Amino acid sequence: MLVQPETKGTRIRIEGRVVDGDGAPVPDALVEIWQANAAGRYNHPLDEGPSPLDPFFLGFGRSGTEDDGRYWFETVKPGAVRFDKNRLQAPHISVTVFARGMLNHVATRLYFPDDPETEHDPILHLVPEERRKTLIASREEAGGAVTYRFDVVLRGALETAFFQAASAPA
Amino acid sequence: MSVTTIGEIVRGDREIFPPYLYEAYQSTRRRAPSLPLVEVPLTISELTGPGPAISAITSEDADLTRNAGTGGEAIGQRIIVVGRVVDENGSPLPNTLLEIWQANAAGRYLHKRDQWPAPLDPHFLGMGRCLTDREGQYRFLTIRPGAYPWRNHPNAWRPAHIHFSIFGPSTLSRLVTQMYFPGDPLHELDPIMNSIPTDAARKRLIAAYDHGVTEPEWALGFRWDIVVRGDFATPFESNGNR
Structure with missing residues (x-):
């Protein structure tokens, strides 16, 4: 739960499952x-704006997975952030997964299927085209509440694209 | 010299960090990524935290x-x-x-x-x-x-x-x-x-x-x-x- 009543922005729910290379749920992961x-x-000293901070939003969430591999977050849709002097990145959420049997954590991003900037995002374009869909959540709406479904597949043909940070800034 | 396979690609320095896949640790066989990691530049999303x-x-x-x-x-x-x-x-x-x-x-x-x-x-x-x-x-x-x-x-x-x-x-x-x-x-x-x-x-x-x-x-x-x-x-x- 990343939101409080005073938090600014559009409420969304992020929900998904962490599954292993056999398609089995990972019940002991930390997302x-x-x-x-x-x-x-x-909410970090390196980001000096000019967009305003929201005193009611930290931007960090942590969820353990259930027996069926499921995790969830209640948050707000992030705004676009800068890429370089002239370009923005599409709205996205950084996702990290830790678990027993993972000697290093994995890092990826969630993008929004209904955001027009997603297809132009410079980072998403570094992902091989056939794997980009693994970073784009699917949208579900029920009773006015929007859920973005984002499964993380640790291994196999449908494996989520994971990132390795280059050693220098963009 | 050892040969680096995809399964051995690691997050950071290969001299320090373990590979994702280490056969003797059985759970890694189902949980280690098998496809190449995507190298990305550091944007404000990675430089913050x-x-x-x-x-x-x-x-x-x-x-x-x-x-x-x-x-x-x-x-x-x-x-x-x-x-x-x-x-x-x-x-x-x-x-x-x-x-x-x-x-x-x-x-x-x-x-x-x-x-x-x-x-x-x-x-x-x-x-x-x-x-x-x-x-x-x-x-x-x-x-x-x-x-x-x-x-x-x-x-x-x-x-x-x-x-x-x-x-x-x-x-x-x-x-x-x-x-x-x-x-x-x-x-x-x-x-x-x-x-x-x-x-x-x-x-x-x-x-x-x-x-x-x-x-x-x-x-x-x-x-x-x-x-x-x-x-x-x-x-x-x-x-x-x-």
Whole structure:
């Protein structure tokens, strides 16, 4: 739960399952997310704006998985953040997964299927085209509440694209 | 020279970090990524991270011998674990959140998935956290954890260890690792420790007994320093990517 009643922005739910190379649920994973607020500002000293901070939004969430591999977060849709001087990145959420049997954690991003900027995102374009869909959540709406479903597949043909950070800034 | 396969691609330095896939650690066979990692440049999403914000709001809880809140004290050999958290340039990381978790003195975790026949300790949760000080130093008071069996292979036992989670200044410094105790004969039998590629890197996971930290009539002292990937704030700013 990343939101409080005072938090600014559009409420969304992120929900998904962590599954292993056999398609079996991973019941002992820890999922962490990190995101900008609704205005596109990270709660971090390196992000000096000009978009405003939201005192009611930290941008960090942590969820253990259930027996069926499921995790969830209640948050707000992040705003776009900068890529370089002239370009923005599409709204996205950084996702990290830790688990027994994972000697290093894995890092990836969740993108929004209904955001027009997603297909232009410079980072998403570094992912081989046939694997990009693994980073784009699916949208579900029920009773006015929007859920983005994002499964993390640790291994196999449908494996989620995971990132390795280059050693220098963009 | 060893050949690097896709399964051995690692997050960071191949001399230090284990591969995702390490056959002798059976669970990695189903959980290690098999496709190449996508190398991405560092944008503001990677150069930031939750560390500073959550370090500002998370309360400290560094005494695991008392933090179960029962009023009683955990059973076991009392130990003090201290160390410094620094970046790869050796600069201390002040005010950064460390979380630890560990088995009790009998080698059992307080967790529904741990059901081996060792006793639970009602006065021990096995979790703690603290913030580093201005010099990057941390300090925990806890009990020495026991070794415990696991089902990775016949007669498999994990050497005594404490899990550490560090946030640091950015997503790059995020680290989850394990601290071991010196002189433990189980080290060389442990596939998790052996997944670390070099002897020098494995030794970095073993704390040193420190008699200067030991307190008379009270607790044994151990020292364990942690190096995390750096704070890229300076090159980030000089690149003008603002």
